[in-house]
Amino acid sequence: MATKRKAKRETSTQPKADYLFETSWEVCNKVGGINTVLKSKAAITVQRYPKYVLIGPYFERNASMELETREPPQHIRKAMDAVAAKGIKCHYGTWQIKGEPAALLIDFQEYVKRKDDLKGELWEGYKIDSLGAGWEYEEPIVFSAAVADVLIEIEKQLPGKRIVAQFHEWMAGAGLLFLKRAGSGIRTVFTTHATMLGRAMCGAGANLYEQLDTLNPTKEAYRYQVQAKHLTEVACANECDAFTTVSEITGMEAEKLLGKKPDVLVLNGLDISRFPTFEETSIKHITCREKLREFLTYYFFPHYVFPLEHNLMLFVTGRYEFKNKGIDLTIQALGKLNEMMQQDKNDIRTVSVFFWIPMGQHGVRVELLENKNYYHHIKNYLQYNSDNILKKVLYDFLGQGSVERDTLFTKEFLKDMQKDLLQFRRHGNPPLTTHHLVDESTNELLQSLLRTGLDNKPDNKVKVIVMPVYLDGNDGLINLSYYDAIAGTHLGLFPSYYEPWGYTPLETAAMGVASLTTDLAGFGRFIEPHLEEPNPGIRVLHRHKRKWKDIVQEFSQLLYDFTRLSHAERVQNKIVAKHLTQLCDWEKFIEFYVQAHNKALE
Numbered sequence: 001m002a003t004k005r006k007a008k009r010e011t012s013t014q015p016k017a018d019y020l021f022e023t024s025w026e027v028c029n030k031v032g033g034i035n036t037v038l039k040s041k042a043a044i045t046v047q048r049y050p051k052y053v054l055i056g057p058y059f060e061r062n063a064s065m066e067l068e069t070r071e072p073p074q075h076i077r078k079a080m081d082a083v084a085a086k087g088i089k090c091h092y093g094t095w096q097i098k099g100e101p102a103a104l105l106i107d108f109q110e111y112v113k114r115k116d117d118l119k120g121e122l123w124e125g126y127k128i129d130s131l132g133a134g135w136e137y138e139e140p141i142v143f144s145a146a147v148a149d150v151l152i153e154i155e156k157q158l159p160g161k162r163i164v165a166q167f168h169e170w171m172a173g174a175g176l177l178f179l180k181r182a183g184s185g186i187r188t189v190f191t192t193h194a195t196m197l198g199r200a201m202c203g204a205g206a207n208l209y210e211q212l213d214t215l216n217p218t219k220e221a222y223r224y225q226v227q228a229k230h231l232t233e234v235a236c237a238n239e240c241d242a243f244t245t246v247s248e249i250t251g252m253e254a255e256k257l258l259g260k261k262p263d264v265l266v267l268n269g270l271d272i273s274r275f276p277t278f279e280e281t282s283i284k285h286i287t288c289r290e291k292l293r294e295f296l297t298y299y300f301f302p303h304y305v306f307p308l309e310h311n312l313m314l315f316v317t318g319r320y321e322f323k324n325k326g327i328d329l330t331i332q333a334l335g336k337l338n339e340m341m342q343q344d345k346n347d348i349r350t351v352s353v354f355f356w357i358p359m360g361q362h363g364v365r366v367e368l369l370e371n372k373n374y375y376h377h378i379k380n381y382l383q384y385n386s387d388n389i390l391k392k393v394l395y396d397f398l399g400q401g402s403v404e405r406d407t408l409f410t411k412e413f414l415k416d417m418q419k420d421l422l423q424f425r426r427h428g429n430p431p432l433t434t435h436h437l438v439d440e441s442t443n444e445l446l447q448s449l450l451r452t453g454l455d456n457k458p459d460n461k462v463k464v465i466v467m468p469v470y471l472d473g474n475d476g477l478i479n480l481s482y483y484d485a486i487a488g489t490h491l492g493l494f495p496s497y498y499e500p501w502g503y504t505p506l507e508t509a510a511m512g513v514a515s516l517t518t519d520l521a522g523f524g525r526f527i528e529p530h531l532e533e534p535n536p537g538i539r540v541l542h543r544h545k546r547k548w549k550d551i552v553q554e555f556s557q558l559l560y561d562f563t564r565l566s567h568a569e570r571v572q573n574k575i576v577a578k579h580l581t582q583l584c585d586w587e588k589f590i591e592f593y594v595q596a597h598n599k600a601l602e
Helices: 002-011 033-048 060-066 074-084 109-126 135-157 169-181 196-203 217-223 227-239 248-257 278-300 327-342 366-384 386-397 411-424 444-451 482-487 503-510 522-530 548-564 567-584 586-601
Strands: 019-023 052-057 067-069 089-095 102-107 163-168 187-192 242-245 311-317 350-356 361-364 435-437 462-466 491-493 514-518 538-541
Touching (some): 019 033, 033 163, 033 586, 052 135, 060 067, 074 089, 074 135, 109 135, 163 586, 169 227, 187 227, 187 586, 196 217, 196 227, 196 248, 217 227, 242 248, 242 586, 248 522, 278 366, 278 462, 278 567, 327 350, 327 548, 350 482, 361 366, 366 386, 444 462, 503 514, 503 522, 503 567, 514 522, 514 567, 522 567, 538 548
Parallel strands (some): 019 052, 350 462, 514 538
Antiparallel strands (some): 067 089, 089 102, 361 435
16 A cells, blocks of 8 residues: 555655645634635645645634644744734644644734725725725735735745745635735735635525626626625736636636636545545444434324334535525425325335524424433333343243233333323424524525425425534434434435535545535536446536426436435445545645646746
8 A cells, every 4th residue: 555655646746836835714713614625635735745834813712722832943933023023923833633734823913903004905906895895804804914924024034945825715815915016926826615706696596607608797796795805806816826716617607707717626625534434334324323213213203103214314414505505406306206205105115304404593392302301211111121021032932932912011011101102192293393493484494395395294205304403412312423413314415506616425425325416516517427327326416507397307306216226226325425535535636736836836
């Protein structure tokens, strides 16, 4: 194995930069997906760039947990001393993640008083209209200006060295604009993970891809009131030495909205070595599946029962973006799947769909907690009497007795059990949500489920459970972490409309679970050429420039076909899904970053 890796490294792109600085608002500051990108590729980046430093904002609470302070090297120490005179206080150390990369966190609070002057500079240099922009825009701009000043001082300490600085998103990207205005020789790379205008339009319900060839980006930016951020992105994309985006679909978007075609696509990978092996995921699937089945037992069985051994568990997870994440489409397809499965009266199969989507809620339903307590009371009472029951069954097999209901259980046991079961029973249908949602009467997800007929009636083949909390292992119900919960399921659904990359189907596959993505997601467009029937492992739903009814039809048919798979076929899909994730290992994808850095130096 070591020999193969060495051979691979010898044929890989060689970094030309002597020093690499990577700047993001999410260094030691988890806000969104960029934090995952930085963390997961840190170890391999350190291997490729010995002189590598991440730069982020200093927030005391985050720094105390994530940064281990250390004495900086001389060139950074001198730069820190120089900017201290300007009121910038820097904190240097190692980010406590795999690879332990060097990190420089910048306390920019003293620069806040300069915010209007900084906005003025961006107007004078790049015609960025931020007159009406508030603190949400101003805070990252002030941070970016402080980063630029720190880098300029570092550059002074490294004469003749080839320095590359990479900036993620507009929140850090303004730093490269300030570097350019100062005449710095540092070569810059700008990476947009999603355009502000594209996200704003899709979030408001616009059909971005249908309008992409004809819309006026500046006009639309003002219409959606994101002009300051949009114009900053435009300037960063056009002023950097190398422009990058994270996927083909985002590259198409950037070319139209930002006026610049990406020089390199820096695809988002995972550190696959951190995920369990297929053998480990198989064991985890069994143990976690049983926990999910136990939850389904006390969620549904007080109302009615169905055979859990013939129940497939699907899940949806992510931010509550009803259209962007394809939640609207998922519900429509599940409604049609329910109808398709109901047509076969003799089919005992059912589907349970978990919506693990955090949203506003007022706490868990009391009746659900009561169900859970009754269930565990019944289970514990049965376990307490299990030795005597087991002996009677054993004697029956050995021919020493005849086991029937009256001889297997004592009258006292049956009486107590009947009493407990009466308390366990409930009238009506199981609820759609585990918690009381804020504004349930207007909640788009909940109302859409009801309109589609997914209301958990006994004759519904598709059961739904909306669980609006983060899966941290301490939710009080299933008590499984995010990855463990995924491991217990059979299929993850991620039919996004707007998804620049899409980590969730990749993470799901890495946990040995089949998943579904779309051709409007960066990951979906990347992985589709590698899929083979009849067991693709990862399914790609085609949404690009197609009619809604056709998309719903394809989606529901994909789901129906999945429910028809045998156990052996589902296992084969899991194997293929897990294998496909090797294509997205940072060992391979780091090459794109090196190419971008080298291009910036050309």
